[in-house]
Amino acid sequence: MQTRVAYGDTGLRLDLPDGATVVTPSPRQAAADPRETLRTALRKPVAGPPLRERVSRGQTVAISACDITRPQPRHLMIPALLEELDGIIDLDDVVVLVATGTHRANTPDELRAMFGDEVVDSVRIVNHDSRAMDTMVWRGTFGRDVPVWLNREWTEADVRITTGFVEPHFFAGFSGGPKLVAPGLAALDTVLVLHDATRIGDPRATWGITHGNPVHDDVRTIAETTGVTFALDVVLNDEQAIVEAFGGDLLPMHEAATAFAKDVAMQPVDGRFDVVVTTGSGYPLDQNLYQSVKGMSAAYQVVRKGGMIVCAAECRDGFPDHGSYRESLTSGASPEQMLAEIAGRDHTIPDQWQIQIQARIQSDSRVVMHTSYLSDADLAAAHLEQTDDIVGTVEKAMREAGSAARLCVLPEGPQTVPYVAGELP
Numbered sequence: 001m002q003t004r005v006a007y008g009d010t011g012l013r014l015d016l017p018d019g020a021t022v023v024t025p026s027p028r029q030a031a032a033d034p035r036e037t038l039r040t041a042l043r044k045p046v047a048g049p050p051l052r053e054r055v056s057r058g059q060t061v062a063i064s065a066c067d068i069t070r071p072q073p074r075h076l077m078i079p080a081l082l083e084e085l086d087g088i089i090d091l092d093d094v095v096v097l098v099a100t101g102t103h104r105a106n107t108p109d110e111l112r113a114m115f116g117d118e119v120v121d122s123v124r125i126v127n128h129d130s131r132a133m134d135t136m137v138w139r140g141t142f143g144r145d146v147p148v149w150l151n152r153e154w155t156e157a158d159v160r161i162t163t164g165f166v167e168p169h170f171f172a173g174f175s176g177g178p179k180l181v182a183p184g185l186a187a188l189d190t191v192l193v194l195h196d197a198t199r200i201g202d203p204r205a206t207w208g209i210t211h212g213n214p215v216h217d218d219v220r221t222i223a224e225t226t227g228v229t230f231a232l233d234v235v236l237n238d239e240q241a242i243v244e245a246f247g248g249d250l251l252p253m254h255e256a257a258t259a260f261a262k263d264v265a266m267q268p269v270d271g272r273f274d275v276v277v278t279t280g281s282g283y284p285l286d287q288n289l290y291q292s293v294k295g296m297s298a299a300y301q302v303v304r305k306g307g308m309i310v311c312a313a314e315c316r317d318g319f320p321d322h323g324s325y326r327e328s329l330t331s332g333a334s335p336e337q338m339l340a341e342i343a344g345r346d347h348t349i350p351d352q353w354q355i356q357i358q359a360r361i362q363s364d365s366r367v368v369m370h371t372s373y374l375s376d377a378d379l380a381a382a383h384l385e386q387t388d389d390i391v392g393t394v395e396k397a398m399r400e401a402g403s404a405a406r407l408c409v410l411p412e413g414p415q416t417v418p419y420v421a422g423e424l425p
Contacts, residue, residue, distance in 0.1 A: 265415060
């Protein structure tokens, strides 16, 4: 069975055993005119008045946008916003804040690739830095005792606009919407509490669940309480093209967008599998091991206990080497030890939310990576295996599992989230 799976910029072509269950997003045609689709979302929102009716002359504007680890079409969305604000807002009064959360800052070249030269040359763009407390403002304690510091430029702007894209998220339920406030523009201490072991360990902190999900409940509360003037989200197809756009009041807008995204991305299967081949969804989503855990998590939803997950992720940015993820991930003698340490120290371990999910997957499954930039030794230190022959590894695992072995393939990784029919929380 010939199939192409997402990997870096080019993808991989694999000749996998026949009879595999291939799970892909529901096909959706790209919008014929994406700029008009965005303009319609700004002028005919899901809830509340159009954007132009929410702003006044002389006001300052802060726009929150995803960082480079997300395939948001910023080069289309930000110009659409600026065009809609033309004649009311001076560009000197606009700042675009890259909602990095705890990720690294994006480089000048990356910003030009993300936003386009025209945007970079016409408005100020600032990378949020969750560790720079002098750039934060204390907003209070919200939700389940979350201490909230938010980016000062965001907090002090007269008009606050979130922009993002919506897809299922492995512990926050869905991306986009309120996540562009916190964790996107929050201080490190805020993010650590939002993503602590208790919240991440809750069975409803998973793909496709927002209400009743302790992570998303608090994320939603923070954004709603601190205030968003207008929100704009898009849903993309497997070619990262805009399918639909949603604008308006933050929460009803996000509800509409998540309902659409759930129908596109979440697919039922008829049981669990001995082997699941998954990906990091290609660049930019598979640029490091940290992000590739999402592909593992998607596969984990349908792999049998003790089965194998094979995850293809280019990892051109390594673990990454910045931050504490590599140090924390490689410090434990086993995945089980890492889980025990996280449970004992709760939210005091940086990056513990990603490590907790990864350790849980590795405790129950054999995880084999295929990367281009991490060595076998790098992965072994993180309790992972590496293969340079995906097909051979899969064929061997299927033989060892017996004649009734079942294979599942997720060519787009976490862009499709499979679930066993009847088991979705």
